[in-house]
Amino acid sequence: MAMSNVGRPTAPAANGRNVSGNSGGFASLTGGRGLLQDEPLIFEEGGWDKTGVDLPEASADAADLGDLVRTAPIGLPGLSEPEAVRHYVRLSQKNHAIDLALYPLGSCTMKHNPRLNEKMARLPGFADLHPLQPVSTTQGALALMDRLAHWLKVLTGMPAVALTPKAGAHGELCGLLTIKAAHEAKGQGHRRTVLVPTSAHGTNPATAAFVGYDVAEIAQTDDGRVDLADLEAKLSGDIAAIMVTNPNTCGLFERDILEISRLTHAAGAYFYCDGANFNAIVGRVKPGDLGVDAMHINLHKTFSTPHGGGGPGAGPVVLSEALAPFAPVPWIVSGPQGLRLIEEPAGEAAQAFGRMCAFQGQMGMFVRALAYMLSHGADGLRQVAEDAVLNANYIKARLSTAMTPAFPQGPCMHEALFDDAWLEGTGVTTLDLAKALIDEGFHPMTMYFPLVVHGAMLIEPTETEPKRELDRFCDAMLALAEAAKSRDAERFKGAPHLAPMRRLDETLAARKPKLTWRPGDTTVAPAPLAAE
Amino acid sequence: MRYLPLTPSDRAEMLDVIGVRSIDDLFRDVPEKARNKALFDLPPHAGELEVERELSGLAALNRPAGAGPFFCGAGAYRHHVPATVDHIIQRSEFLTSYTPYQPEIAQGTLQVLFEFQTQVAALTGLEVANASMYDGSTACAEAVMMAQRVTRREKAILSGGLHPHYAATTQTIAHAEGMQIVRLSAAIDAEAAVIQAIDAGTACVVVQTPNVFGVATDVTKIAEAAHAAGALLIVVATEAVSFGLLKSPGEMGADIAVAEGQSIGNALNYGGPYVGLFAAREKLVRQMPGRLCGETVDADGRRGYVLTLSTREQHIRREKATSNICTNSGLCALAFSIHLSLLGETGLRRLAAINHAKARELQAALTGVKGLEVLTPRFFNEIAVRVPGSAAGLVEACAAEGVIAGVPFSRLDPSAGLDDVLLLAVTETTTSDHIAALTAALSKVIR
Numbered sequence: 001m002a003m004s005n006v007g008r009p010t011a012p013a014a015n016g017r018n019v020s021g022n023s024g025g026f027a028s029l030t031g032g033r034g035l036l037q038d039e040p041l042i043f044e045e046g047g048w049d050k051t052g053v054d055l056p057e058a059s060a061d062a063a064d065l066g067d068l069v070r071t072a073p074i075g076l077p078g079l080s081e082p083e084a085v086r087h088y089v090r091l092s093q094k095n096h097a098i099d100l101a102l103y104p105l106g107s108c109t110m111k112h113n114p115r116l117n118e119k120m121a122r123l124p125g126f127a128d129l130h131p132l133q134p135v136s137t138t139q140g141a142l143a144l145m146d147r148l149a150h151w152l153k154v155l156t157g158m159p160a161v162a163l164t165p166k167a168g169a170h171g172e173l174c175g176l177l178t179i180k181a182a183h184e185a186k187g188q189g190h191r192r193t194v195l196v197p198t199s200a201h202g203t204n205p206a207t208a209a210f211v212g213y214d215v216a217e218i219a220q221t222d223d224g225r226v227d228l229a230d231l232e233a234k235l236s237g238d239i240a241a242i243m244v245t246n247p248n249t250c251g252l253f254e255r256d257i258l259e260i261s262r263l264t265h266a267a268g269a270y271f272y273c274d275g276a277n278f279n280a281i282v283g284r285v286k287p288g289d290l291g292v293d294a295m296h297i298n299l300h301k302t303f304s305t306p307h308g309g310g311g312p313g314a315g316p317v318v319l320s321e322a323l324a325p326f327a328p329v330p331w332i333v334s335g336p337q338g339l340r341l342i343e344e345p346a347g348e349a350a351q352a353f354g355r356m357c358a359f360q361g362q363m364g365m366f367v368r369a370l371a372y373m374l375s376h377g378a379d380g381l382r383q384v385a386e387d388a389v390l391n392a393n394y395i396k397a398r399l400s401t402a403m404t405p406a407f408p409q410g411p412c413m414h415e416a417l418f419d420d421a422w423l424e425g426t427g428v429t430t431l432d433l434a435k436a437l438i439d440e441g442f443h444p445m446t447m448y449f450p451l452v453v454h455g456a457m458l459i460e461p462t463e464t465e466p467k468r469e470l471d472r473f474c475d476a477m478l479a480l481a482e483a484a485k486s487r488d489a490e491r492f493k494g495a496p497h498l499a500p501m502r503r504l505d506e507t508l509a510a511r512k513p514k515l516t517w518r519p520g521d522t523t524v525a526p527a528p529l530a531a532e
Numbered sequence: 533m534r535y536l537p538l539t540p541s542d543r544a545e546m547l548d549v550i551g552v553r554s555i556d557d558l559f560r561d562v563p564e565k566a567r568n569k570a571l572f573d574l575p576p577h578a579g580e581l582e583v584e585r586e587l588s589g590l591a592a593l594n595r596p597a598g599a600g601p602f603f604c605g606a607g608a609y610r611h612h613v614p615a616t617v618d619h620i621i622q623r624s625e626f627l628t629s630y631t632p633y634q635p636e637i638a639q640g641t642l643q644v645l646f647e648f649q650t651q652v653a654a655l656t657g658l659e660v661a662n663a664s665m666y667d668g669s670t671a672c673a674e675a676v677m678m679a680q681r682v683t684r685r686e687k688a689i690l691s692g693g694l695h696p697h698y699a700a701t702t703q704t705i706a707h708a709e710g711m712q713i714v715r716l717s718a719a720i721d722a723e724a725a726v727i728q729a730i731d732a733g734t735a736c737v738v739v740q741t742p743n744v745f746g747v748a749t750d751v752t753k754i755a756e757a758a759h760a761a762g763a764l765l766i767v768v769a770t771e772a773v774s775f776g777l778l779k780s781p782g783e784m785g786a787d788i789a790v791a792e793g794q795s796i797g798n799a800l801n802y803g804g805p806y807v808g809l810f811a812a813r814e815k816l817v818r819q820m821p822g823r824l825c826g827e828t829v830d831a832d833g834r835r836g837y838v839l840t841l842s843t844r845e846q847h848i849r850r851e852k853a854t855s856n857i858c859t860n861s862g863l864c865a866l867a868f869s870i871h872l873s874l875l876g877e878t879g880l881r882r883l884a885a886i887n888h889a890k891a892r893e894l895q896a897a898l899t900g901v902k903g904l905e906v907l908t909p910r911f912f913n914e915i916a917v918r919v920p921g922s923a924a925g926l927v928e929a930c931a932a933e934g935v936i937a938g939v940p941f942s943r944l945d946p947s948a949g950l951d952d953v954l955l956l957a958v959t960e961t962t963t964s965d966h967i968a969a970l971t972a973a974l975s976k977v978i979r
Contacts, residue, residue, distance in 0.1 A: 065888075088626075088870060130602070132606055173705070209852070257566075310641070380536070
């Protein structure tokens, strides 16, 4: 076979067989793969003086700017409109998406994204609104934010919410800054440590460190929960907060949650809850009833704003009575002239800890999330949690016939966690299995997370999957399990065979980082090399 | 409920397979005390028609920017976005995919990110760019913290020309990490005071151009002074279209450039979602925050793209990560990249020139309004004027006349003592009729 000498593949091509066509040794004459077009970079299409936008020449020169004017070429290619449409549509076809099939990434809550929400967010009354135009001209936008805040407060049983954080990790940052401000106001600013369970999302310790806290870990019990004895031993006058995800990242509800919050409060610390898994309990359990002081809510998870290939998200933070005065600006308050914004930490907001970002937060996401909430209502949201949990337990039950659940006793919540004990001796790893799942038409599950479970496979189906899609997924997993156990290692080591790309060399990418295209780059050809 | 596919018989069958009798059995780990038997006090589910009616009603209470003469800028700009952009970002494969952790089935998103990074590097005149931040203000805070990691110094000097929201965000976030933030006084020509504030403990200097008053500045001398003291220069831009006309941060000696990318490809959205641009010198790449997409090859030697250098990131490094950022602004970055590909260098330069020409038209028109003083000497598409009395009151009065006359500086920083300063921006969407309506309204309300 022809193979570039530039690459150092992590996985060998299957036994030297020509696989550039990836379909039983067949290769097209020109290197394409049927209707799946290979697509060069925009920088390789030669459009250095092309534009896809008809604009007139400016009526004045820029002489008034003197030597502030950019004279050297910028280095931006252009595409005509038809070329641009083709470029991006061709690229899009190399992506998997929730609109194509089950997307069982644990902890990510990949659920259906209703198109009504897209339509609503694009109403000119929301999309074409400037963040700094007079509030007298944006009363509907403020009312929408106020309405969203009301739903979030009722659903969580918490009295206040900071809307501005732009994603989950930004919400964590907001929550910890609120806690820090509250401690400082009480003369407790000397508390320096945040306790985080070993199973926590990476953002939890990263955020605590970002705020200047030391991070200490809380051990986990054999049944996948916070070790109360370890927590109690570590709680002291030095602890500012604990950060606990509930349901946790093993997909389990923290049974001792009330005791966890009691112990935490007794030690003078605050309880930060990572709300990434709120989808499992929405409409059934109020975090406020569990003693939570602050919790971010990923609107892009529970409330279905689209993930967009990595954002934008939104991470509003609900707050307890004790923390509410410290919430960051802006605040929305009502007054005699309707709703208004408090944009500085002064007056009523004198204790606000500061500002998380310019402007009012992710309005586009607020509209989508409220459309989703209104569509479901109180009854539909409760059904969301029930069906999400039902779907996960169904997958757990069906796959447990061939795979080893990490915590076999009792039900899981919205996600099912397996370890890799069942793969022992097969020569197949969790990574191999995940890549082979791509060949069967599914996005892999979350792998090797949480870190506390060996070779973890975390499967979150969400409530928007029909039973037959769950069955199709389970059938594929069980077939792969059988193949692994019958020593069909070839299927796994070379996987994926049928995806737009074979396994990519991440080591090469990291060792010699090439992060931008540059003129004159000698590079690997974009098209697959034809067979010799 | 139209988004929930399971039928009652599906549910019964599934409970049977699981081996429990009811849904409640699956929630048995929830403490009795926290189980809610009744529905929450919120309205019941609603059909599309009802939801659309309710939200359209709220939207109708607002006055969209496009409804008439409109002159707000100050960090968000109303530009025309080609229809193609919104069509493509609504394709299922872009809209409904996750962060590209599985590169074999995410090459679409990854190649776009690689192209985006290259475009951002070209615009800013720097070698490397990341795959986006939440917005310009948080990118600014991240840049300051990156300077701390690079220099191992604690002090950041923020120019008085930096957008006050950016300064406040940076102060909130970077201060929490233990940095000392020095905010210089807001002033039209604030850059002049920056150089003398630099000392041996300075990690970075943050300068915005065009600044919040619209003033375009050559920061070369500030770069030299910062470098002489061993500090980094961070250049901020809130209007990305300005890169089509003005010298790039890299050309003027910036080590890190951050910008708000909203004005290319993205709507105003009342403040978000936007997209933060973040670029730096190549030697600093391992201290950068956020995701980076890099080129590699697959098992067949074909070129492909992956997220790389992830040992900087929270999911690998946890408390030792360069930032806690995870979800960023992928779809807004896609919109930015599509719009910029459509523009190309030719289109961007033309667009920038049109914006600048409009601003000159605005300047000339405002010079003719009695009682106004134009303050901005060299500008791109935004200018500051001194008005008689309160700029906020003037804006309210003009709004009653159907003209949104701009942003009173006091809205951004009420303690600066600049209550009589009004910021006005124009773009290619501003017509001569809009400008005439503005001057008419101003002349009427200024007595």
